[in-house]
Amino acid sequence: MFGHDSSGLASLIPGYWDHVGMIVGWSDYYNDWLVVEAEPSTGVHVTTFSTFLTRYETVAIERVAVSDAIKEAAVQFALAQVGKSYNWDFFSKPKVYDDKYYCSQLVWAAYMAASNGQVNLDPNPSWSWEYGYAVAPTEVYDSNWTYVVYYNGI
Numbered sequence: 001m002f003g004h005d006s007s008g009l010a011s012l013i014p015g016y017w018d019h020v021g022m023i024v025g026w027s028d029y030y031n032d033w034l035v036v037e038a039e040p041s042t043g044v045h046v047t048t049f050s051t052f053l054t055r056y057e058t059v060a061i062e063r064v065a066v067s068d069a070i071k072e073a074a075v076q077f078a079l080a081q082v083g084k085s086y087n088w089d090f091f092s093k094p095k096v097y098d099d100k101y102y103c104s105q106l107v108w109a110a111y112m113a114a115s116n117g118q119v120n121l122d123p124n125p126s127w128s129w130e131y132g133y134a135v136a137p138t139e140v141y142d143s144n145w146t147y148v149v150y151y152n153g154i
């Protein structure tokens with residue numbers, strides 16, 4: 001799921017979307033969906049769908065057009081990164097296996113790892129003028145592997 005906010009630090013991130021996290025399953029405890037995400041303040045952590053929604057002016061949800069087995073492996077990969085710190089290096093090529101992640105790197109890496117590199121959610125995997133070497137939330141959004149199932153502008 002993706003978030004867009006026109007204020008603050010988010011305006012520095014190239015592309016429309018400022019943030020992306022992965023919905024990993026339903027929680028009876030929270031009575032809500034859970035999202036794994038990497039944020040500057042808290043690193044890789046789990047939050048609720050409701051919390052995610054409150055932060056943004058616009059929110060979208062996409063699905064990835066892959067098998068359930070790959071999706072499940074991607075969820076497991078993302079959950080396994082919980083507790084790692086935030087990666088501030090948007091300038092180098094992102095690593096799949098890293099000790100720190102930024103938001104879109106985490107989602108990208110999860111699908112790369114889950115598919116043995118077959119599912120690359122970065123449509124510009126080398127240098128691009130807009131995104132440099134990074135994988136940006138908007139690149140994941142624009143990927144041919146992903147398609148929109150929900151879009152809400154406040």
Ligand SMILES: [Ca+2]
Nearest residue numbers: 122124134135
């Ligand atoms: Ca890229």
